[in-house]
Amino acid sequence: KGGGHVEGEKIENPDTGLYYDEYLRQVIDVLETDKHFREKLQTADIEEIKSGKLSKELDLVSHHVRTRLDELKRQEVARLRMLIKAKMDSVQDTGIDHQALLKQFEHLNHQNPDTFEPKDLDMLIKAVSARYK
Numbered sequence: 678k679g680g681g682h683v684e685g686e687k688i689e690n691p692d693t694g695l696y697y698d699e700y701l702r703q704v705i706d707v708l709e710t711d712k713h714f715r716e717k718l719q720t721a722d723i724e725e726i727k728s729g730k731l732s733k734e735l736d737l738v739s740h741h742v743r744t745r746l747d748e749l750k751r752q753e754v755a756r757l758r759m760l761i762k763a764k765m766d767s768v769q770d771t772g773i774d775h776q777a778l779l780k781q782f783e784h785l786n787h788q789n790p791d792t793f794e795p796k797d798l799d800m801l802i803k804a805v806s807a808r809y810k
Contacts, residue, residue: 695784701784704801714738729803750791754785
């Protein structure tokens with residue numbers, strides 16, 4: 678009943694309804710572990726975030742944070758590939774262009790499935806922004 682927010686306490690965010698909601702939350706959680714990025718995020722206005730200006734700050738995060746983001750991206754690409762395979766198996770259709778299917782996932786750069794780059798953060802922000810226009 679204390680009423681306040683305790684430092685370090687996780688605040689439960691409502692489900693965004695996005696099919697990549699878990700990926701979005703994990704990326705945000707990892708980025709917030711970097712003090713510099715967290716400070717930039719807290720002082721940035723919505724236009725700086727949407728314009729991609731904040732994405733350029735990704736180059737300044739620690740190696741540990743970048744490694745974790747790379748790992749998250751590889752997991753998300755694997756998850757999407759599994760979804761595509763399940764969809765293909767359900768229709769039993771051959772000759773489907775996997776790259777064309779991956780292009781429908783606009784929240785990450787599918788041409789670079791191994792590393793999380795500023796472009797990935799920019800695409801993730803733009804995909805979320807487009808959803809809530």
